[in-house]
Amino acid sequence: MKSVNDLKPGQLGVVHKITCEKSLRRRIADMGIIPGALIIMKRIAPFGDPIQINVQGSDISIRKSEAENIKIRERK
């Protein structure tokens, strides 16, 4: 299944599932990243990690290892 990391800058995705352990999942969920939420991939940091995504109007920086857990389905 595709994760947020597979999005190219400017692409959008809809969160399908968050697969990591409880505390990180909760942290992610609290930022509004929950199944059904729309994510815009904004950019990748100059050294290739972390990435910047936009969820409901706020820009969030997240490491690739963490973003890997955010599985998405493409927006139709």
Added chain:
Amino acid sequence: MATFTPTKEENLRSVKSKNLKVALVGNPNCGKTTLFNQLTGSNQHVGNWPGVTVEKKEGFLEFKNITINILDLPGIYSLSPYSSEEIITRTCLLEDDPDLIINIVDATVLERNLYLTTQLLELQKPMIVAFNMTDIVEKKGDVIDYSKFRRELNVPIIPISANKGNGIKELLYLTIGYADKKGKPIVSKIYEDKIETVISKIENELKLGFSFNGVKRKINLRWLAIKLFENDELILRKVNLSRSQKEKIRLYKSIIPIPDNMDSQMIIADQRYKYIYKLCKNAVKRKHPLEHITLTDKIDRIVTNKFLAVPIFVLIMILTFYITFGPIGSFFRMQFEFFIKDILGGNISNLLTNLGAAEWTKSLIIGGIIEGVGSVISFLPQVMILFTLLSILEDSGYMARAAFITDKLLRKVGLSGRAFVPLLMGFGCTVPAVLGTRILEKEEDKKLTILMIPFMSCSAKMPVYAMFIAALFKEHQVLVISSIYLLGILMAILTAAIFKKPVLKGNTASFLMELPEYRFPSFKNLCIHVGERVKDFVVKAGTILLAATIVIWFLQSFNLNLQMVPDRKDSILASFGMTIAPMFSLCGFGDWRATVSLLSGLIAKESVVSTMAVLYGTGGLVGTSQVIMDQFSIISAYAFMVFVLLYTPCVAALSTIYKELKSFKWTAIAVAYQLTLAWTVSAIVYQVGIFVYNVI
């Protein structure tokens, strides 16, 4: 802009208690502290609360004859406890029982901020929601229908702009008016019927009795029921339920089918967000769609650009560094130092002579206090400049981008991007660098960074290197000095590798961080920021430093019979130096005068140079050069420089480290580690050097 009419004066008379406890709660970066400063002005006092890891600030103000105590709690995204900030905030709300909660909401990122609001409402405590940054919302052309939010959330809602000071007075009227009513918000229906039923069933089960954290407390049962539904671990641990209660709750919960991509916590989060989205769709008219390219996006495109990001970052850092430690900062520092040591010191000296003060008093005040404390206080202009610049970077939103850019590099040592700035500042002076670790979120990250900072060679060590290089390494100046700085960086990395496990305990810093919109820093905020740190620097470092200076002065002015000695050679410090000097023979500098100058370097690193000059009795640096050439070989000189690079920083730095680590144990560990490392590396350098020299 504010549609709110202030509570009438008559209503205020009914306020019986003349003391109100108000807690400010909100997301990080929602303008909470700005509001706090607006409310309390100069009345604030920052208190270190024992036993907690992150500061919560308390301030007070008088309004209409009522004293309002305001608690500024750490910024949080949710009431679920997985970080120390959240635990503090939640514990304070549950157990300190404030009279009123003011929930500050960043109206520019409304949905995410209201997520916390929905949780706070469930605590069912008197609450006001302040929509902050409404000026920016207006500028963007968005329109918020406050009446819809009031109707739906059932709490007073007030638009404010903490930066501009709009709506503050109205907020205060509302505060004293509303807190008196002891009104509890009526919870609006957030969850769908099925979940609502389960929650009320759990609530009914709780009514049968339970104890929370061993004692019965006034805790809202519905809130607790929701937490039990969510399987909140901390709450589960604190709540004592009978076995049959537990079993029933488990049964109730099993009614709700949980899709395989969710869990019970996420169902609750999902429901809350759905509720908020629906509400915002109704009540907020946005001029631009979410995909709209904002000014922040445009700036980000440049400053986090793949090719431009690093050069821009380096340029900003060099500029910060150059202004602080370069000609501008140094100019102010020298003026200030001149004022303290020459003008102030000179006048005091004259005054003491005129008063006929005893020789030892003069020596203590002039040679001890003015010299020691003065040389640290003279850093004040540089500290002010540095913190002004850093505050600008922080308030504008750039610091978050700097962390975004450098995160990958710092992750290798277990830290996150935010640690970069304090580490860099270490090249200037350890004191502001250690203070700068406050921008780090987690206490563990802060600790590890503080352990690393002293190895970033501070500018006060420069004169020591300069002295040796001038005497012995004229031909390879650049190579020698760069190798010393590089060694420092390597040792900092080594330190991180050694302490990563015991300090971080396997928790690699997560880097889920909000990148805020760029904002123009407000002048008032800047003053408060810088003022707070300057006050800290002067008062706290000053008191510990004063004591330390007096001790060292005493040791270098008296002998063991407690008689004042004209020659430092006979002092306690010297005899101590002679005792420990042999320990350094393996490093190549077992001479007691070298040892004592290292000891005096504990006051300030520059004094290694001045002490050497005094003890070798040369007079002037030219003479010292000659003595160094006689006393040191190339190898022992390099080993000495390595020792100066790595050993314990000056007392000013140490007192700051102690203050920021808030732990005697860790300060002691740091000192022991620095001494061991300095000795070992220096000995290795000397022994290997000698060996290679002999072979060649």
